[in-house]
Amino acid sequence: MPSQYTVGVDEVAIDDDFWSPWIDRNRDVTVEYQYEQLKESGTLENFRRAIDGESGGFQGMWFQDTDAYKWIEAASYELAKADDPDLRERVDEVIDLVAGAQEVSGYLDTYFQLVEPEHKWTNLNIMHELYCAGHLIEAAVAHHEATGEESLLDVAVDFADHVDEVFGDEIDGVPGHEGIELALVRLYRVTGEERYLDLARYFVDLRGHDDRLAWELDHSEEIGGASWDDGALVPAEGGGSLLLDEDGEYVGTYAQAQAPVREQEAVEGHSVRAMYLYAGVADLVAERGDAELRAALDRLWANMTDKRTYVTGGIGSAHRHEGFTEDYDLPNESAYAETCAAVGSVFWNQRLFELEPDPAYADLIERTLYNGFLAGVGMDGEEFFYVNPLASDGDHHRSGWFTCACCPPNAARLFASLGQYVYSTTGGELYVTQYVGSDLSTTVEGTAVELDQESALPWDGEVAIEVDADGAVPVNLRIPEWADEATVTVDGDEVSHDGSGFVRVEREWNGQWVELTFEMQSELVAAHPAVEADAGRVAVRRGPLVYCAEAVDNERPLHDYALDDDATLRTAGEADALDGATVLEADATVSDRDGWDGELYRPVEDTEREETDLELVPYYAWDNRDPGAMAVWHRRA
């Protein structure tokens, strides 16, 4: 089994009208650019200086090493799908630098090696050595799986062994930024070494129990990177205050340490960290089983999806701590909804699906991929949103790279490995979880299976899948939550189903065509009445896509448009400027502006509305043309 999910990157070849251009741009533009950034930002130079035994001169963020690791991971996924000697050579060069910089003990973190060698493992809240280790391990496993080589895996193993020696013995503590937990499970899966699973479980179980994170705040003179006022070491605006409540007391929520994981009731704090943690917990449950942890994941998932998720699948309501706030607090213009958090949500949900093939997980992944995630990437593959608001006054735009460059490389590794999310073979059955044109070649319980999927999503609900197998294999086909009606046929014979969830077809497969037709209607949706930001508002969805209005398409200020509950929503052609995206048009009204001269307030009976259309484009496509205002939620007339 592959290290992450039941289907590996190398088993799926995506060839899809919608997704292939994104994946190609990712490979040709983003991953290339990412490599140039490793040179320009000093990331590689940090490793070189460590190799040369230099002191000081560290460049970039204190967790800059992860840029190299994330690039290796993304590049490795590309190598897994198709060999590329040039890329392989560059990967090997970077690996040589990484390996060379590792200390004899196994320790590897160029910030501490160059700047504060005396302060290793002293500031777990902020200084992210374990987070760096996690990305190193993920890169190493991906590289090993892609190439069969052990050059980076050996580095990861040595570092993991070193962490295993230090933690639980010299030091008891957990990372402020999670990520190592899921990485250790991946490492266990390729090495078979149970100690890594034990270590992952140690980090999961200790969180919320130990007071190490609080202790550090009281001992700033003894810990690394403790000059809170030094811009380079303050993780986000507010610095240490993110970790403290109004009375200056430590609270664990920022790093999901408010309670032991198995007792947690709600998703809290920094949303990327939360997603990485819960993904790791799902991995642990998969390996070890743990009803209590499993129940905690169910509670946390229900809290997130019922009360703390944007209609785009985005998560994280506040900039201040880049994270979750309170139930139903989902402001639109000030939403955080970090691109990395959407990626993390996909990680977590795919793992939950592998644990238990509930279609709700796949539905959320679909919603997130097409909206909350994809909006983070410009249609040129060169510009990115870190933050994905659901409304903008026109001042929010993508930029080329970020000082803290977490989102672009995270998008890169997701695009490069997207095939893993299209299928699953969990429980010995084949699941088609996403409708993305692709060839799958895998085995299910030892039986070889080949699928050839063609999909018209997200524009039309037509899917055709040719299935070939060496024996009888149950194939499960998801009816998306957005499909009002669904028809499933096998070689023209209709398959009966109850209209939701998975349609299971178990039979011998010899090139039969499964054809699926999902009725795709544009619809107006409302948010739960407790969501203040969306009160009296509606959003437009069509199939898996959330739509938005942009100023460039609409004459009046966006706040002036109102939609009746029974407003007609029409498809209105394909936008060339948006790579042929289907755009929509909605019956709407705007204010009659007559009689307002010299008046700022008038009795309502003197105000009229007039009919017009509201033009809508897919949310993921916004801010790819003339800059301007944007709104996902429109006034409900």
Add this chain to the structure above:
Amino acid sequence: MPSQYTVGVDEVAIDDDFWSPWIDRNRDVTVEYQYEQLKESGTLENFRRAIDGESGGFQGMWFQDTDAYKWIEAASYELAKADDPDLRERVDEVIDLVAGAQEVSGYLDTYFQLVEPEHKWTNLNIMHELYCAGHLIEAAVAHHEATGEESLLDVAVDFADHVDEVFGDEIDGVPGHEGIELALVRLYRVTGEERYLDLARYFVDLRGHDDRLAWELDHSEEIGGASWDDGALVPAEGGGSLLLDEDGEYVGTYAQAQAPVREQEAVEGHSVRAMYLYAGVADLVAERGDAELRAALDRLWANMTDKRTYVTGGIGSAHRHEGFTEDYDLPNESAYAETCAAVGSVFWNQRLFELEPDPAYADLIERTLYNGFLAGVGMDGEEFFYVNPLASDGDHHRSGWFTCACCPPNAARLFASLGQYVYSTTGGELYVTQYVGSDLSTTVEGTAVELDQESALPWDGEVAIEVDADGAVPVNLRIPEWADEATVTVDGDEVSHDGSGFVRVEREWNGQWVELTFEMQSELVAAHPAVEADAGRVAVRRGPLVYCAEAVDNERPLHDYALDDDATLRTAGEADALDGATVLEADATVSDRDGWDGELYRPVEDTEREETDLELVPYYAWDNRDPGAMAVWHRRA
């Protein structure tokens, strides 16, 4: 003629069911407390130290002297209305300190005298010496008019003469914070000294022309109070940045110096400063006539009232610079709407009325007094809002006094002198501009007039006024803009009128009763379609009052209520907890919460609404009971 308006504080005795309790609390509680603050805050001690020739040890804000001046002004208005030996004695004590601290040259500013004697008149942007001089002069004139004494007037004259010597000669410059302009006109009116009028005109005309304010920013090492980082000397968050644009270039808008006043098109910058300036300009126009300045005032007033004023009469949309932003930018929860700016708006509008008795000025004063101003003062007379938002999530509450204590003393001087705003004798006619129970004793063109007004406002539109005069005097009675219908009778005989503006009755008066009945309907109003914050929203008004909903009276979160355009609005009794205020009840709907379990977004057709009532209280009365959310603008169904 009195120094401010055509009717003096001593000519009006207010006896009104609504206003008298506020005025009494102001005299008995606020003015008393204000005096205690002069001692506790070190304000008086600053003067003592200056008298003793001490150095350093200055306490409070750098313009702390104005606390003493504002208190003297408010106390003087009380003395003008009724003698009070204890109060008079305390006023004299404070005046002795002020006078004693004045330098031989006439200069008086205890901050500079104690802290930076070498830096006088070097930082006109921020250090407010001329603003302090303005308040000193206002206090001195008020004290002289109340008592006939010259003890403080002499101090003001000496300081004004000193300013006159320094400015236009040694220094060319204008104050960053206006106030001295209107004060100099008051001083001219009691002394007859034309130089003060010339000096006021100098300050008005130079504004927007000179680059002194910009020069200071480039010479921070040479100017007083220039340690921008020292909290005591930074005027507001952002410090010097308030004066600079994004490129670090000086822009004059913060202090209304973006253009010469006679060329200005829109009200800009710090809203209190703007009101004080334009009040002074109106005074200048009254004295000197100046068609260009008059036209500028018309433009600025139209810009403010058509595009930059809250429905409460409040002004100032942004906290950052405590001021105006852009046309139609009127956010509710983040409104600034400073209490002092409402006071300043009343100052300006009353002066405009004296220039030209347009009822629109009186209407705006009424709207502002009952709403944007009055909300600033707690019903205990001890707590104050500096900032008056039109929506709150429940975290905005009045506090007892402020570090920068401008609002409570400003409220104090307005309450203490409220009679001036009830009547006017401009142009040789008598105007009843506000309906506030009161006795007026004045002369109109030499003819003695006595009025006895009884008013049921703001709860009912019934007013009765007994008029006595030594001859034929035209009496003008305002029909408020909110009155749908109005009936005016004199001794029972109906007076014909066109339903708006002033009803003019010219006749001999021998105790006739003028009776006015204004139809007072609750009404829903909408804002101009360009106001994004109020799009799809309605506010409730009844007579001069704006109403709001408070969480304490309503079960659901306020965002859940929606009002139909034809919703019935009912009076619903008098609230004992709000001193008998008439409260309202509106037909409303809220979300049907059935079926939302486990769902965050649903098709609109699955959502229902159910009928309920929305309880409303006068806006001025909010936050006087259990703390909670508040909203002036409600969702329009």
